[in-house]
Amino acid sequence: MKIEVNQKEFHQCINTVRKGVSTKTTLPILSGILLKTEGDQLKLIGTDLEIGIESFVDANIIESGEIVLPANYFGNIIKELPNDMVRMEVNQSNNTAFIKCGHSKFNINGFAADEFPTLPEIESGYSFSIAQSKFKDIINQVEFAISQDESKPFLNGGLLLLEEGEIKLVATDTYRLSYCHSPLEDQEVKLESIIPAKTIKELSRLLDHSEEELEIIITDNQILFSFSGIIMISRLIEGQFPNYKYVIPNKSSIQAKADKENLLRAIKRAALLARQDANIIKLNFAQDELVITANAPEVGQAFERVGISLSGDETEIAFNANYLIDALKAVDNEEVTLELSGPLAPGVVKSQSGDYICVIMPVRSA
Amino acid sequence: MEEIISLLAHFQEELQVLTNDFQKMKNTIYNIYKENEKLKEENQNLKKLLFTKEEEEEPDQEGGMGYDNLTRLYREGFHVCHLNFGEGRESDCLFCMGLLDNNLDEVEEESSDK
Numbered sequence: 001m002k003i004e005v006n007q008k009e010f011h012q013c014i015n016t017v018r019k020g021v022s023t024k025t026t027l028p029i030l031s032g033i034l035l036k037t038e039g040d041q042l043k044l045i046g047t048d049l050e051i052g053i054e055s056f057v058d059a060n061i062i063e064s065g066e067i068v069l070p071a072n073y074f075g076n077i078i079k080e081l082p083n084d085m086v087r088m089e090v091n092q093s094n095n096t097a098f099i100k101c102g103h104s105k106f107n108i109n110g111f112a113a114d115e116f117p118t119l120p121e122i123e124s125g126y127s128f129s130i131a132q133s134k135f136k137d138i139i140n141q142v143e144f145a146i147s148q149d150e151s152k153p154f155l156n157g158g159l160l161l162l163e164e165g166e167i168k169l170v171a172t173d174t175y176r177l178s179y180c181h182s183p184l185e186d187q188e189v190k191l192e193s194i195i196p197a198k199t200i201k202e203l204s205r206l207l208d209h210s211e212e213e214l215e216i217i218i219t220d221n222q223i224l225f226s227f228s229g230i231i232m233i234s235r236l237i238e239g240q241f242p243n244y245k246y247v248i249p250n251k252s253s254i255q256a257k258a259d260k261e262n263l264l265r266a267i268k269r270a271a272l273l274a275r276q277d278a279n280i281i282k283l284n285f286a287q288d289e290l291v292i293t294a295n296a297p298e299v300g301q302a303f304e305r306v307g308i309s310l311s312g313d314e315t316e317i318a319f320n321a322n323y324l325i326d327a328l329k330a331v332d333n334e335e336v337t338l339e340l341s342g343p344l345a346p347g348v349v350k351s352q353s354g355d356y357i358c359v360i361m362p363v364r365s366a
Numbered sequence: 367m368e369e370i371i372s373l374l375a376h377f378q379e380e381l382q383v384l385t386n387d388f389q390k391m392k393n394t395i396y397n398i399y400k401e402n403e404k405l406k407e408e409n410q411n412l413k414k415l416l417f418t419k420e421e422e423e424e425p426d427q428e429g430g431m432g433y434d435n436l437t438r439l440y441r442e443g444f445h446v447c448h449l450n451f452g453e454g455r456e457s458d459c460l461f462c463m464g465l466l467d468n469n470l471d472e473v474e475e476e477s478s479d480k
Contacts, residue, residue, distance in 0.1 A: 152449065174449060174459050242449055247464040346460055361458045 001035075001065025001090035003042055005057055007081050007101060013044050013057040014075045016230055019202045021071040022048030029068055033075070034116045035090075036066040045119060046071060051199050052119040054231040065090050066113035069097055077106055119233050125219035126189055130167065132214045132227055134182060136207040138169050139200055141180040141330040141356050146197045147173035154239030157194040160218075162187055170244045176323050177247050177359045178330065193218055194237035206230060248359055249346060252339035254312030256285055260336040263290070264328040266304040270294040271321035273302040280363050281321045285340070286314050294321070317343045318365035324349070327358035437466060 014033065022030040025048065034045040042059040045052060067090045074097075078086065081101040089098045090110075099106040139158075147155035161168040165188075168181040203225060207214065214227040218236075225232040270281045274294040281302075284291040287310050294302040317340060328336060333352035340347050349358040436446045440462050445453045447461035455462070 155449075172460065174447070174461055175457060177460055242447075242461055246468055247460045344458070346463060359460060361460050361463065363457060 001037060002062035003088050004060040004085050007083050007086050009057050010086055011078050013055045014078055016055045017044045017046035017053045018071050018075050020046035020051050020053035029111045029115050031070055032068040032111055033071045034068050034113060037061045037064040051234045056229050065092055067095060067097055068111040068113055068116045069108055073108060120222060122217050122219055122222055122224045125217045126191060127217045128187060129213045129215050131211045132207045133209045135214050136204060138180045138182060139204045142169045142171045142178045143200050143204060144326040145171040145173055145176050145178040153237055154194060154241055157196045157237045158200050159192060159194055159241040161192045163190045175361050177244055179357045181355055194241055195223060196234060196237055199234035248357060249341060249348060252341050254315055254340040256308045256310045256338045257335055258306055258308040260328060260331050260334055263306050266292055266306045267321055267324050270302040270304050273299055274321045279321045280318050280365055282318045282365060284316045285310055315340060318363045319360055320363055323360045327360060331356060
């Protein structure tokens with residue numbers, strides 16, 4: 001294989017597929033990136049057998065071929081090279097790559113490409129498209145609530161639902177639940193699948209804030225995302241996601257509307273002193289103001305006031321400040337609604353548009 | 367030779383003592399076994415009596431009792447949701463609360479129907 005590639009484009013492409021590369025593996029070849037010539041492009045693949053990322057970069061192909069190079073060394077070398085044409089020659093007989101750019105020369109030992117696992121072919125399955133920015137927003141509003149508890153794998157991902165002409169994404173760690181829905185054109189089927197947290201995280205990183213289409217194909221145990229010349233294939237999590245519907249309260253006795261930014265900033269400030277007290281902040285809802293307090297016995301007390309419009313009785317409730325901050329950060333409207341039904345009942349953070357809901361369990365405070 | 371005969375006689379005596387002890391133990395174990403059988407039977411009869419009595423007293427409150435038991439278990443610091451049933455909980459759980467609220471609604475609906 002003999003190729004010439006622009007350093008900047010090469011580095012960008014390596015960075016894309018690098019996130020699919022396994023960091024903890026017993027198979028050394030999985031710590032590498034597959035480089036393969038295809039037409040007038042160079043194809044790069046990184047996989048840890050659970051997620052696979054494939055991307056292309058334009059190249060001057062002098063001689064076709066393929067090789068697997070260790071992602072860490074190869075990625076860092078290309079990153080540090082000057083912004084010029086990178087010339088790469090692969091010796092297929094001993095699986096080594098010679099890299100030359102400007103006055104820099106490197107020889108790297110690699111692996112035989114035929115030992116690299118091939119990504120599964122996904123031909124059948126349900127296919128639909130959605131704008132990249134829309135899906136990125138949905139992911140960002142839900143991602144934070146995914147459970148880290150590995151003893152319940154079905155909670156280590158987000159539930160993707162297609163039903164009632166909408167796309168929905170739900171995640172929960174049993175202490176909070178975030179839910180986002182958005183209309184989806186020409187969507188008739190009803191299906192659900194659990195997308196692993198890592199896939200969601202990498203998608204959120206790779207998707208653009210553009211109106212370009214993202215094509216999604218879902219099969220029984222795999223999901224494929226195709227966008228901006230990148231293909232990401234991931235396994236789906238098996239198991240039954242809990243019934244999220246009965247966790248979302250369908251009625252509330254108290255509603256408070258507030259400016260999202262003001263509320264978020266006030267909670268962030270109060271949270272500075274809540275760290276010593278398990279991040280607990282108290283929210284005191286009065287008719288036209290919300291008083292937020294935090295108490296750190298050894299440090300001091302925090303006291304914040306935020307203007308609100310309250311409907312219902314005045315009340316007091318305590319929350320984990322981090323949960324509230326995460327939920328408020330995900331709201332993309334200027335106004336936010338807090339819905340409560342008492343100091344021990346779950347609180348609901350709702351966006352003005354109503355397409356985002358986060359249910360948070362309050363904390364019993366003394 | 368005399369010494370050996372004397373030893374054998376002593377050994378015979380010891381064996382006799384052991385046999386007697388063994389017989390005593392056998393009798394004791396047999397008595398315990400009989401007593402255990404009797405207690406088992408008595409326990410069974412008492413359980414039967416208790417359940418019959420409970421069923422007669424509260425034939426319509428199964429839902430309410432189930433709800434009370436779950437609430438008590440939850441208050442004692444255990445999950446009652448199917449995700450973590452029986453596991454100790456660190457703080458309040460959304461799914462346990464959802465389950466208890468739904469059960470409460472059902473119990474209330476049932477009692478209002480009656």
